[in-house]
Amino acid sequence: MIIENYIANDFPILGVDTTAEEALQTAVDFDFTHVFVENEGVFQGAVRKECLEENRKKNLGELLPYMDRFSILYGSTLLDGVKLFHTFNTNVIPVINKNEEYQGYIAWDSIADELSKYPFFSETGALLTVEIPRTNYSMVEIAQIVESNNGKFYGALVTEMNEAFVRVTMRISNENLSSIDETFERYGYIIVQKFYTDEKEELLKSRYEFMQKYLEF
Known part of the structure; x- marks a missing residue:
């Protein structure tokens, strides 16, 4: 039930200088609904793939006003994350620590697989x-x-x-x-x-x- 057992680290968090075009390719490669953004090591939020498609020429810093602000703290449980998947219509949730530093992510597929065992x-x-x-x-x-x-x-x-x-x-x-x-x-x-x-x-x-x-x- 502790999310540490389900955290993956292969999905990179992107800097504010990353172009939306580059970020979109990352989202497509992983088949995720959002990409995650940081500035000087601090988590800023998540940008939906559709927003990236509509703003290909901009960088992620310019899209800060349009970011979804959701994440889950390291040390939480799987059930803490379930509501976020539905609320933000996402298939991936960033995991951060108390200093708002990116620790990895949990994917909906992993959560669904675990719940299906109940x-x-x-x-x-x-x-x-x-x-x-x-x-x-x-x-x-x-x-x-x-x-x-x-x-x-x-x-x-x-x-x-x-x-x-x-x-x-x-x-x-x-x-x-x-x-x-x-x-x-x-x-x-x-x-x-x-x-x-x-x-x-x-x-x-x-x-x-x-x-x-x-x-x-």
């Missing part, structure tokens, strides 16, 4: 989405309902939350699904969605969709 995404079984009034929400209770019916609880995501209700999507084993449904309803939950097939194609699709939902939340 039981919520890797285990076969049922996907079940339930809704409960926010005042009654308890993840402990949700897990207990599954396990009290001899089901296995592999993990859950809060996929929607507002002042009125909370929706939770969980990955559970295929045992005693009808009993689990009935128990949730008896405890006041609404069954919003259930997906019990194990066909590989549908499982992969569902994992991707809920990964996206996790990022959005």
Whole structure:
């Protein structure tokens, strides 16, 4: 979970005197959405590839006003970075230290590969989405309902939350699904969605969709 294990160092950070044309080629070579910029060893920000395409004759210093300012601190966790990928619509995040010096980067492919190993995404079984009034929400209770019916609880995501209700999507084993449904309803939950097939194609699709939902939340 610590990002140090996923940092790569082959993507260079560029100086403010680098031309947008040169920077664009770097972005294309690595197939990244952004390039990173420094000035006298201090991280300045990230320039999107589209901005480079529109300003090929300028240098990166001239594009400072258009830079996205995002990064992650060395020593953070993978989950700290997940939100940044979605917020800035990027596939690469710079890693900096407390002095704002570039330490390397983490790529979305590396994060997705790691998250795909989590039981919520890797285990076969049922996907079940339930809704409960926010005042009654308890993840402990949700897990207990599954396990009290001899089901296995592999993990859950809060996929929607507002002042009125909370929706939770969980990955559970295929045992005693009808009993689990009935128990949730008896405890006041609404069954919003259930997906019990194990066909590989549908499982992969569902994992991707809920990964996206996790990022959005």
